[in-house]
Amino acid sequence: MPSDVPPQPPRPTSRRRLPVLLAAVLVLVLAVVGLVVVRPGPVERWLADDPAAPSAAPPEPSPVAVLAGTDIGAPMPATDGLRTVLDPLIADTALGGRVHVSVTDALTGQQLFERGGGTGTVPxxxxxxxTAVTVLTARGPGYRIPTTAVAGAQPGEVVLVGGGDPTLAAGDKGFYPGAASLKDLAEQVRTALGGTAPTRVVVDSSLYSGPRLEPGWDDDIPTGGYGAQMTALMLDGARKDPKASQGWAERVSQPDLTAGRAFARLLGVPEGEVRSGTAPAPPAGSTETTEATEAPGATGAPVGATGPGAQLGVVQSPPLIRLVDIMISDSDNIIGEALARQVALARGRPASFTGAASAMTEVLSELGLPTEGLALADGSGLSRRNLISPTLLTETLALAASPDRPELGGIFGGLPVGGWSGTLRDRYGSVPGTAAGAGTVRAKTGTLTGVHAIAGVVTTAEGRPLTFAVLTDRVPADGMEPARGALDRIAAALATCGCR
Incomplete structure (x- = not known):
């Protein structure tokens, strides 16, 4: 049964824009962040800190374009035309009894079509x-999350202080490209201690507070391979095996202590000498400090100071823009939760599920985005207590694509491409009525039992970029494939649209 929310006239955008003067700049922004990239590449090549070293390998062949280009002069679809095209597709019974939709012109931010667009829906x-937009706003694309080692209260005691980096690796190569390494941190500690041998490792993961699992998560998430206990210290997203493939992976039950034991092995400390605790307060001394961080035992810790709390070493995560890219392209739930907590820390809130949700809502409101119907419980979307309106999603995407906030454009780099990459690799082509979305739809998907969603950017047949969101949260439990096909037909219809 289709949604019982009747069609409404287009609502005015919640932000003022300069559509004509800024349109050319917008297309440049979209090109830079990847809406006209020729093909996706590994994160480490997109966002490497240094230019790639010369290689003796033969050059790759010229890539083939997989995304349609935009045209700032292309006409904008009309609301009546969109209604004619979309209403029958929204009525598809495969989408269940509650389907909410929003379509916005990416160049102007004007909402062109909505059906229950302002209604909070499980996303x-x-x-x-x-999560991506709020952390890039609150922290900035270049921020790096530290993991610190400080001197403990007793001689030879080393405190490993978690700063919330979910990508930290034990050795030179972990699950995530370019991750910081405990091996490097252990070398710094040995140098700082000089002739003093480490005798104990204290694990300080006190930066995170509250429950380690969100109450709205399904019962099987902690053991189902897509979620984990959220702690401020972990290795490889809490994966038991850093060589695990993308997607499902077995997770450790105590991510912080597992990391502490790995650090102890690197320092030559018996695993029996690993315990939980907190770092001593940093000593007074030199005013030279490490990069600012909210991690206890690291903020203001003087370089070169001695005694309990003195910094022995620090390693940094990849920049947030790279973590955002991985979170979106791989739909990484653990990175999602970690980045949400960075929003909380930046806003002086507890690094917890509730603190993160409150801080994210605050940032979205300050950005001038419509938060009516918004209720956040986590940053990954695993919680069924989340409610987000399609209109909030389309306006968020339009803001990120505009020249007003260039730091937000990074959210597009990881968006899967229809028929090409990520969660859309095998979609747009195999189901009737979806082929037009291949190479023209770039979107984030969402799936829980009974919940199916898609939100992103699509280029019309005439070259007009649109942002769109379709959320449905009452699909029969066995209806995943039909629901996905119905969602894809809606996005593909926008790709073929003149709709005037």
Whole structure:
């Protein structure tokens, strides 16, 4: 049964824009962040800190374009035309009894079509789009999350202080490209201690507070391979095996202590000498400090100071823009939760599920985005207590694509491409009525049992970029494939649209 929310006239955008003067700049922004990239590449090549070293390998062949280009002079679809095209597709019974939709012109931010657009709906993983925008706003694209080692209260005692980096690796190569390494940190500690041998490792993961699992998560998430206990210290997203493939992976039950034991082995400390605790307060001394961080035992810790709390070493995560890219492209739930907590820390809130949700809502409101119907419980979208409106998603995407906030454009780099990459690799082509979306739809998907969503950017047949969101949260439990096909037909219809 289709949604019982009747069609409404287009609502005015919640932000003022300069559509004509800024349109050319917008297309440049979209090109830079990847809406006209020729093909996706590994994160480490997109966002490497240094230019790639010369290689003796033969050059790759010229890539083939997989995304349609935009045309700032292309006409904008009309609301009546969109209604004619979309209403029958929204009525598809495969989408269940509650389907909410919003379509916005990416160049002007004007909403062109909505059906229950302002209604909070369970979003699943499209929540990560809000996590990305809020963390890039609150922290900035270049921020790095530290993991610190400080001197403990007793001689030879080393405190490993978690700063919330979910990508930290034990050795030279972990699950995530370019991750910081405990091996490097252990070398710094040995140098700082000089002739003093480490005798004990204290694990300080006190930066995170509150429950380690969100109450709205399904019962099987902690053991189902897509979620984990959220702690401020972990290795490889809490994966038991850093060589695990993308997606499902067995997770450790105590991520912080597992990391502490790995650090102890690197320092030559018996695993029996690993315990939980907190770092001593940093000593007074030199005013030279490490990069600012909210991690206890690291903020203001003087370089070169001695005694309990003195910094022995620090390693940094990849920049947030790279973590955002991985979160979106791989739909990484653990990174999503970690980045949400960075929003909380930046805003002086507890690094907890509730603190993160409150801080994210605050940032979205300050950005001038419509938060009516918004209720956040986590940053990954695993919680069924999340409610997000399609209009909030389309306006968020339009803001990120505009020249007003260039730091937000990074959210597009990881968006899967229809028929090409990520969660859309095998979609747009195999189901009737979806082929037009291949190479023209770039979107984040969301899936929980009974919940299916998609939100992103699509280029019309005439070259007009649109932002769109379709959320449905009452699909029969066995209806995943039909629901996905119905969602894809809606996005593909926008790709073929003149709709005037």
């Amino acid at each position: 699943a993983s499209v929540t990560k789009l809000l």
